[in-house]
Amino acid sequence: MLLAKIKEALNSLYEDVQEAPEETPETPETEVTVEETSPEAQAEKSKSGEQEAGPEAEAAAEPPPPPGPREKDYTKKGYHLDVDLPPEKVVAAAEILNRENFFIEAITGVDWIDEQQLEVVYDFNHFAQLCRVVIRSRLDRNNPEIPTISHIYQGANWHERETHDFFGIIFTGHPNLEPLLLPEDADFHPLLKDFKA
Amino acid sequence: MNGLLQQDVNQETFVLNLGPQHPATHGVLRVKLVMDGEYIVEAEPVLGYIHRMHEKMGENRTWAQFLPNCGRMDYLSALSYNHGYVAAVERAAGIEVPERAEYLRVITVELNRISSHLLWFGAFVLDLGGFTPLLYAFDDREQILDLLESVTGSRLTYCYFRFGGVYNDIDDSFITGTREFIKRLRRRLPMYDALVTKNIILIKRLKDIGPIAQDMARRYGATGPVARGSGINFDVRRHEPYSVYSEFDFDIPVYQEGDSMARYMVRMDEMEQSMRIIEQALDKLPDGPIMAAKPPKIIKPAKGDYYHAVEAARGSFGVRIVSDGSNSAYRLKLRSPTYSNLSLFDEASRGMLLPDALALMGSLDLVIPEIDR
Numbered sequence: 388m389l390l391a392k393i394k395e396a397l398n399s400l401y402e403d404v405q406e407a408p409e410e411t412p413e414t415p416e417t418e419v420t421v422e423e424t425s426p427e428a429q430a431e432k433s434k435s436g437e438q439e440a441g442p443e444a445e446a447a448a449e450p451p452p453p454p455g456p457r458e459k460d461y462t463k464k465g466y467h468l469d470v471d472l473p474p475e476k477v478v479a480a481a482e483i484l485n486r487e488n489f490f491i492e493a494i495t496g497v498d499w500i501d502e503q504q505l506e507v508v509y510d511f512n513h514f515a516q517l518c519r520v521v522i523r524s525r526l527d528r529n530n531p532e533i534p535t536i537s538h539i540y541q542g543a544n545w546h547e548r549e550t551h552d553f554f555g556i557i558f559t560g561h562p563n564l565e566p567l568l569l570p571e572d573a574d575f576h577p578l579l580k581d582f583k584a
Numbered sequence: 585m586n587g588l589l590q591q592d593v594n595q596e597t598f599v600l601n602l603g604p605q606h607p608a609t610h611g612v613l614r615v616k617l618v619m620d621g622e623y624i625v626e627a628e629p630v631l632g633y634i635h636r637m638h639e640k641m642g643e644n645r646t647w648a649q650f651l652p653n654c655g656r657m658d659y660l661s662a663l664s665y666n667h668g669y670v671a672a673v674e675r676a677a678g679i680e681v682p683e684r685a686e687y688l689r690v691i692t693v694e695l696n697r698i699s700s701h702l703l704w705f706g707a708f709v710l711d712l713g714g715f716t717p718l719l720y721a722f723d724d725r726e727q728i729l730d731l732l733e734s735v736t737g738s739r740l741t742y743c744y745f746r747f748g749g750v751y752n753d754i755d756d757s758f759i760t761g762t763r764e765f766i767k768r769l770r771r772r773l774p775m776y777d778a779l780v781t782k783n784i785i786l787i788k789r790l791k792d793i794g795p796i797a798q799d800m801a802r803r804y805g806a807t808g809p810v811a812r813g814s815g816i817n818f819d820v821r822r823h824e825p826y827s828v829y830s831e832f833d834f835d836i837p838v839y840q841e842g843d844s845m846a847r848y849m850v851r852m853d854e855m856e857q858s859m860r861i862i863e864q865a866l867d868k869l870p871d872g873p874i875m876a877a878k879p880p881k882i883i884k885p886a887k888g889d890y891y892h893a894v895e896a897a898r899g900s901f902g903v904r905i906v907s908d909g910s911n912s913a914y915r916l917k918l919r920s921p922t923y924s925n926l927s928l929f930d931e932a933s934r935g936m937l938l939p940d941a942l943a944l945m946g947s948l949d950l951v952i953p954e955i956d957r
Contacts (some may be wrong), residue, residue: 462675463675463678463890464675464888464889464890464891465672465675465890465891465892465893466891488802490801490802490803490805491803491805491924492805492893492900492902492919492924493805493902493904493917493919495904495915495917497906497914497915498915508889508904508917510891510902510904510919512893512900514802514811514816514817514818514823517823517824519891521891540803540804540805541803541804541927541928541931542803542804542805542806542924542927542928544927545923545924545927553639566632567631567632568631568632568635568956568957569632569635570632577637577640578639578640578643578915
């Protein structure tokens, strides 16, 4: 139940993703649009949106695998919902999860050096029902920036600092992005694959 | 912090450095406190004094070579960490574990949980100024260490689990020894209750001290006894049953108050529940192999990422594996419970008296090597 509900709520974010490149490249008002649309309207929008997006995605050079949150086999993977989002949508996703009373389990990174990308992975879980949601976002490896969610989930503060320590990912708007686990003058990021001790 | 110092001449604050060497921080944790007299205005934990970059070691070693590392993070409940890592790799590589091995895992992990709670109990009361209970608790804990030593070969930094099973079978002397220990601890717990829990000094030090609201626990991702002391009925063993936990009848102690006393009571009650699990596991212990018939010699999980969480003594310990299909992890993320539990210390301790904040800190049950990793 919770899984279906959160999947639908998160699906609304993909509407903006597909529409955004045509009209406004950067949409800071995404949170507002999410709140205004009722669940029914979102469902309708998502149906029509997917139909529209199909040809467009094919026209583009690399068609992303069907957009939207993907359900995973829990027994094999250990989580239920896998959500790929562009960095600017992560805050809106965190707000949706916060409204549904999810708690944050961890934030971490993965260095995909072959693709010149850094991935940020957010693990969310729920106290009342078993529902693990993974939010991920790919960043440019040479300019890794993503907005902070530490104003929504205060626990994210340390997780983001740790991810900054290890990968050099910059969480814009973070109140105190100082080294936490590494020495205070550390200028290296040990979990990058090209890190040499 | 400078802004705070300068903002008001009438409200003079000063910075107090607690640690990194301080008996109350149980290891090398430093807390930078901005104090207004005896009251805390701001508390900033400074971590990393024993940071060893276990996650990088996970990338540089084969899956099996990383096993001993698990016992060196949370050294007080090392077997929970063993369990979390082994279970995550088993999930990724699709290794089946025989039932007897799962039972042995549960028995030893729960013994380890009791020993961890006993040490916390002694050290916590020591923080509050009571020396004697530490000696009692260590006496009991010693019995567990002897039992676990006979099976695992080590007394603290266990490395007992293998992919597909456990390293060593238990014998009759372990079973009788464990049953005797449970009898013994059941005699001792009422004594702790009379000596410590009902002690007016302890109650005055803990009751209504360091309240953590449910919402605060959620926003910071607090788990384990910290969350359960705040009325959150969340235990990975029940919520997301792994291993053979679904086969046992046990309660999840939950207290609504959210103060340090509630967290204290959760852990004291959990010891009894762990004993119940061990008793049932010993009664039902199936015969059979303790290792999978043909565990792969070289483990190569399929490409992709996998997550597995277990309930360690301090909360939900999660392992996120990213595999590129090779003999070692592409990325190994270790989600340690105390890291999240400690991160709420700043918000929770504001406006508290310093000695009360130390009671709050003790009730979080910190293990520094696990926070720093």
